[in-house]
Amino acid sequence: MDKLKAHLNSIGLGLFGLALVALKFWPQSGLLAALLAALGLAALVGYFVLHAGDLKQGLKRRAFLYSSNLALMIILTLAILTLINYIGARHHKRFDFTEAKVHSLSDQSITVAKALKQDVQVKAFFREGNYGRARLEDLLKIYAYHSPRVKYEFIDPDKNPGLVKRYEVTQDGTAIFESGDKDTRITETTEEAVTNAMIKVTRAKSKTILFLEGHGEKSTEATDENGISFAKDELAKLGYQVKKQTLARPEVLTAGCALLVVPGPQKDLAPAELDAIGAYLKSGGRVLFLVDPQVAPGLPAFLVGFGFRLENDLLFDRPSILGGDYLMPVMSELAEHAITRNFRYATVYPLARSVDIIEPKPEGVATSQVLGKTSDNAYAKKGFALKPKMTLKEIAFDAKADRRGPIPIAGLATLKPSTDAAGKAGPEGRLVVFGDSDFAANRYFDAYGNGNLFLNAANWLTEEADLISIQPKTQNPRTLQLTPGQGRTIFWFSVVLLPLFVLAFGLSIWFRRRAL
């Protein structure tokens, strides 16, 4: 009985433990847990009642006073250290000792980070072992260092299919930036991409892209293969507002339109509409022209004024793509430009026409250049009329009449900005012209690099002064070229001689001491 009395406290605690176990494994039978807990409580109360006298004495004992004092000290120290670390982690300084400052942001990015007024949450979908992950994590870590508003997390798409579905992630290495009700996504892990995504997602208003309609253009509503809804969806994912628009009221172009897409009109635009587009471009507007061959002859005439010559021709290319035919030229030579930077894909243009740059440039055009050309296997036939049935001979290359490749399929131009009364330059107008609209249609959007090139062009066109370009950091290559002899020297010295020397030194001392 005395034994039971002495161990009543342990029994009480044990019963409490059992109650917890019961709650964990049989959560539905709360009664059992409650019963166990009540028994435990009773045992503990019993213990204290029975031992009241001992406890009173114990509390007065030196050891108890000391040990409770000590426990208090330890808890207090831990609390103070936690506080110091908490403050230290929030207000820390970071020094980058690498020569190229590879772990630091550019001044431009730091300005952007410090100016963030709302939280930006980054969800980065990276598979384990994705090469770009460390780079992006490094960038986001530095961003979070400069701004407490930046939060990020890395998500393994293989382990989180639900999130992948919800965010419609289709590519490993996609980072989604969310802020408020806006979001944008990047698949590059450069500082420039991250900074521009920050700018885009925190911008007060999202940009509007208008798709022209009313002249038989490809429709953003049509989800069939001739529609252009895929392009619209992808632009929406990038954070743009996409609408279709007639030009019945030309003022829609100036009111917050970031980009006008002219997706292959089959009928000519009215002169008033062309005037509206021209005025819009000159006032700093951005237009993406997708001009199909053999229809709407008014558009090429209009584009002459901006430095583009679109002949009435049709491009043929020896099928270099499996299953492709002669009417599907491939853009194989890309010019140097922001649009084509890091772009490695081929793109195909079914039923396309040539797009040449007029030199000298017309009045008002600041820069213009070809964006991409076919290979020299391609050729252009002027004034060629397509018929339902054609023989190979009819479409074969005719050295006398036809133009031999490489033939430019797309070009771009920037306009001189107009200056206001105060002499301040406005935004520069930009236009990109493709000699085809089918490449961006649903049927071909996902073929090869078509969609990417379309989105790159749209991104470049909608770019504003607030989006920035950051040169990738150049660091001196720090390589090593060892001769076999040097390799051997390193091996013998680091693995054998140095440790041996320390060991011999130690042993000699040890033996001498033992001999004493």
Add this chain to the structure above:
Amino acid sequence: MKAVWVIAKKELRAYFTSPIAYVVMTVFLVLVGFFFYSLMWWFNAQSMQAAQNPAYAQQMNINQMVFGPLFNNMSIILLLMLPLLTMRLFAEEKKIGTEELLMTSPITVGQVIAGKFLASFLVLAAMLALTGILAVFPFLYGNPELLPILNGYLGLLLMGGAFLAIGIFFSSLTENQIVAAILTFGALLLFWILNWASSSAAGFWKDVLNYVSFFQHFDNATQGILDTADLIYYASFAFFGLFLTHSVIQSRRWR
């Protein structure tokens, strides 16, 4: 301060007249040397391939590709080795009964702990300094950056200091050196891998686990980054280890 140095000298003598310090150092050097050699060999092969492609060659960086991984490896070897340096410090005193002498001497408990910590810290510094000799080779045959390397060594020294303080604490708990070493090793490893658990946690606890783990703090050091938060972290760790030791030894007076 003088009392601290007297204790430190006594402990240093004990280190270098017993085989422990030499064996620990030798094994440490063999392992580090081998890692260093393999990394250099691998990097050399990579450089050879990169030489054919200028864009790729630009990415080659001996600091990131040799010293970064080397520092990581060294930190793990330290985690295995340092418990052996600290296991003796208090456990032996207790076993052979010299603890009483220390307790009754005019030297305070704080000074004894500081002296013992200083001695083990100096041994650690010597170990690291010896591996520093290896860094001569990359400078002879290539063009590494000096500052990130020194920063890496600073990180190793600070982290090692925290390891030692924890080791001293466990040494004060027991009179068995092996037990002290194993407890230290277990505790260090736990703190090291704590951030693995963070991948399954979320929000506040994820941040806490990440912060408390050694891993994230040392990651900065290997990349040439010095962060004041890391300095505070290591200093707190070392201080708390030594504070606990102090508490344990004090408590013996009235237990």
